Amino acid sequence: MSKPYEVQVSKIQPLSVLAADGTIVNQEEMPNLSDDQLRELMRRMVFTRTWDQRAVNLTRQGRLGFFAPVSGQEATMIGSEFVLNKNDFICPGYRDMPQIVWHGLPLYQAFLYSRGHQHGGQIPQDVHVLMPQIIIGAQYLHAMGVAMAFKKRGEQRVAITYTGDGGSSEGDFYEAMNFAGAFKLPAIFMVQNNGYAITTPFAKQTAAESVAHKAVAAGIRGVQVDGMDVLAVTKAVQDAAERARNGEGATLIEALTYRFLPHSMSGDDPSKYRTKEETAEWELKDPLHRLRVLLTSKGLWTEEEENQVIEEAKATVAEHIKKAEEIEKMTVPGLIDSMFETTPQHLEEQKAEFLGKGEK
Numbered sequence: 561m562s563k564p565y566e567v568q569v570s571k572i573q574p575l576s577v578l579a580a581d582g583t584i585v586n587q588e589e590m591p592n593l594s595d596d597q598l599r600e601l602m603r604r605m606v607f608t609r610t611w612d613q614r615a616v617n618l619t620r621q622g623r624l625g626f627f628a629p630v631s632g633q634e635a636t637m638i639g640s641e642f643v644l645n646k647n648d649f650i651c652p653g654y655r656d657m658p659q660i661v662w663h664g665l666p667l668y669q670a671f672l673y674s675r676g677h678q679h680g681g682q683i684p685q686d687v688h689v690l691m692p693q694i695i696i697g698a699q700y701l702h703a704m705g706v707a708m709a710f711k712k713r714g715e716q717r718v719a720i721t722y723t724g725d726g727g728s729s730e731g732d733f734y735e736a737m738n739f740a741g742a743f744k745l746p747a748i749f750m751v752q753n754n755g756y757a758i759t760t761p762f763a764k765q766t767a768a769e770s771v772a773h774k775a776v777a778a779g780i781r782g783v784q785v786d787g788m789d790v791l792a793v794t795k796a797v798q799d800a801a802e803r804a805r806n807g808e809g810a811t812l813i814e815a816l817t818y819r820f821l822p823h824s825m826s827g828d829d830p831s832k833y834r835t836k837e838e839t840a841e842w843e844l845k846d847p848l849h850r851l852r853v854l855l856t857s858k859g860l861w862t863e864e865e866e867n868q869v870i871e872e873a874k875a876t877v878a879e880h881i882k883k884a885e886e887i888e889k890m891t892v893p894g895l896i897d898s899m900f901e902t903t904p905q906h907l908e909e910q911k912a913e914f915l916g917k918g919e920k
Contacts, residue, residue: 569773574784574816577791580845582853591643591795599860601642601790602851603869605634608658609848610873611667612821615674618881619825624674628655629821632788635847636722636752636815638662639793644720644801649710650689651703651721653696655752659722660689667876671884678890678898697723697730700749704736707747707810716805720748720797726757728771734778737812741779746804748797749812752787754819759833775812787815788845818842 579585593601612631619627630637633655641650641659650659657670664687673680673691681691693699703721710717727733728751740747751771755762768774775782781803785792793815800811820843822828830839855861893911896903903911 569769569776572770572772572784574786575792575796576786576789577795578789578850578854580788580850582850582857584854586792589792589795591791591798593791593794595858595860597642598851598855601638601794602848602855602861602866604638604642604662605790605848605851606866606869607873607876608634608638610870611658611877614874614877616821616825618671618877619674623881623885624671625676626654626824626826627674628657628824629819630655630658632820632842632846633752633754633817634658635790635793636750636787636817639790640720640722640748640750640797643794643798644718647688648718648720648801649703649706651699651706651719652689652692653699653721653723653727654692654694655724656692656722660687660692663687663689665689666880668880668883668887671881672887675884676890677884677887678895679887682898697727697732699723700727700730700736701732703747703749704739704745707740707745707804708743710746711743716746718746718748718801718804720750722750722752724757725751725753725755725762725765725771726760727751728753728774729757729765734774737775737778737780737810740810744807744809746807747810748800748804749810750797751812751814752817753814754787754817756823756833758823758828761833771814772812778810778812780810780812781808782812782814784814784816787817788842788847788850790847790851818845 575589577584577586577589609631612629615624615627616629618624637656637658641662650663652660661667661670665683669680683689690702699721700723703719706719737749753762753771757765770784772782772784783796785796787793796813800813803811822830852861892914896907896911
């Protein structure tokens with residue numbers, strides 16, 4: 561029997577709207593989306609899946625550098641960005657390229673980022689994103705700071721950030737949520753829990769029943785959603801954004817999802833720590849299949865339309881990788897010049913040293 565002074569947190573069930581077979585199981589929680597918006601959600605997920613597949617091939621060809629695949633996680637990525645306003649701010653991790661591209665970052669710049677080119681980080685002024693953070697969990701602090709700025713300015717804007725389940729074990733994760741709770745900030749913290757922090761299973765990362773429960777200690781709202789259900793994700797983010805704009809504070813959203821491909825294209829072999837049976841079970845929950853079945857049953861989607869989107873995505877990727885490859889190669893002097901409006905003397909000296917060695 562539990563002691564009366566022990567904190568008790570009841571079990572939670574992830575929010576679902578669509579079952580794995582594409583049928584609606586929770587009509588009350590259907591997000592407020594028009595038929596055209598539902599079609600656009602499907603288009604973006606199909607486009608992103610195709611872009612992801614092409615990017616994997618480009619990496620194998622040596623035409624991209626670091627790349628973290630996303631296939632399987634489209635519902636959390638596309639669904640969450642879709643219901644934000646364009647002046648809301650995204651603070652991504654290194655896997656969250658789809659969100660910032662759909663938020664306005666040109667695709668060729670995403671490719672330049674992967675290739676390590678400085679221009680990949682020169683974000684257009686009207687695109688409200690940071691570049692992907694490679695330090696695990698640090699983007700949570702960035703989002704907290706952006707949200708604080710919104711609150712101090714009295715702006716009804718939201719900052720959203722993402723990490724994986726591994727990121728929820730980092731100190732930055734807790735510090736950001738604690739600060740957001742103390743100051744009631746307009747932030748959305750999303751954890752894309754795909755069950756593994758590279759090779760470490762979730763059960764070995766924490767004794768907590770769920771990531772969502774960790775919101776309790778920070779004094780913010782915590783929810784858990786089926787991260788393979790794009791409608792559940794959009795509903796959760798819609799609600800969290802509305803609360804944030806109304807001054808009701810931050811929300812932690814744990815999205816239970818599964819990435820079909822490796823952690824990154826840098827040598828990870830998921831077959832060493834994930835079974836074929838596990839992967840096959842999750843593939844039955846594919847977010848594209850779920851929405852495809854629903855929209856087809858409503859007469860809103862056809863195989864012909866999907867094939868058109870696939871060809872559009874292939875052509876767009878080809879166009880933008882070509883543009884990225886045609887950008888002038890980065891140099892050390894050029895990198896130094898891009899860092900400051902007025903270059904400090906010690907860097908001018910370093911630049912002169914490189915130029916003296918013949919680097920333009």
